[in-house]
Amino acid sequence: MCGCTREVTRRAHFHLREAPDYVSFMMQASIPHIDPAQARAKEAQLVQWLRAQPSVLLGFSGGVDSAYLGCVAVDAMGPERVLAVIGRSPSYPAEQWATARNVAERFGLPVLELDTYEMSDPNYLANPTNRCFFCKTELWTRLDALAQERGIAVIIDGTNADDRSDYRPGAQAAREHGVRSPLAELGITKAEIRELSRERGIPTWAQPSSPCLSSRIPYGTAITSERLRQVEIAERALRELGVVGDLRVRHHGDLARIELSRDELSAWLIPAHRARIREAVRTAGFARVAIDLRGFRSGSLNVLGGVRPA
């Protein structure tokens, strides 16, 4: 066994009671070894970067990355120079909103909410493979206007170093609006963000990634409020059933395809447990329910839509 594996195993067991979800991440997702000293050095650079800005407006979702960035920003710059903005729309899960509010309150992060209207954009509703571009264009246009109105110098987001290698059409919208991504610019990876968040006591450190609800709808299938609502209800029902770790309910019309983390998969494939999954998901209005046998894959619909190889 190499040293890296030992380190991951030891760390995972150490935090077992504290955050069982995280064990799944560390054990199954082949997350690379994290050098805590290197991560802290990058954080020091991040603090310097933030302090060099007169003021920042953060696109804040309450996800792992933007929660970490918001907490570091308010710590480094003080609350008077930071504003975190939550963009609310039907594709933004209510649970994520609650997390965002909780983190903001706990860490003294000034927060503002505004509605976004991507659901009024036919380009977005048609759900093309660059759907995220239209959503992010709406978001950054509104945040850009807000930053100008309030005299805030720089708009930032939580894009991390790993995101740069993924298919992310939303990044183009960010570039067009001059949004800076300090986590990515300083080479801070998702694993490092989790570790640094844990050290700071930010509750999102063990939280599964949770992109917007539209990411559960295959490209070419129209985005509707009803479909988004179905996905949200089904995922909440599965959480209440006891599903932990990564989870996606993919919307295939009358059929819901459930992606579970690899560690969860074998337990939920037991016939009696399968029946409970079906019962839970059907409350969201799906006639048919299926469990993906490969389990959770980030960007699974990119593969299904031919945007990314399998």
Added chain:
Amino acid sequence: MSAATLERALGESGVGGTVEARGPLAILTLPHDHVIDETLRATLVALAPAHGFTHIALEITDDADDRAALHRH
């Protein structure tokens, strides 16, 4: 993508059941109490791409679905 050839391959591997194709997604239906252990799961996942599928999912059925399937045959 071919549901028929995947179905045949499954049969040859000793797994019954039916396959429905929705583009590159294969939806597999087995009797509701069919046990899927790790070996079988891995076999199914490995078989799907050979027949053009990027995804394979097990539809969750119940007793009534099994009876209905029996009547259809």
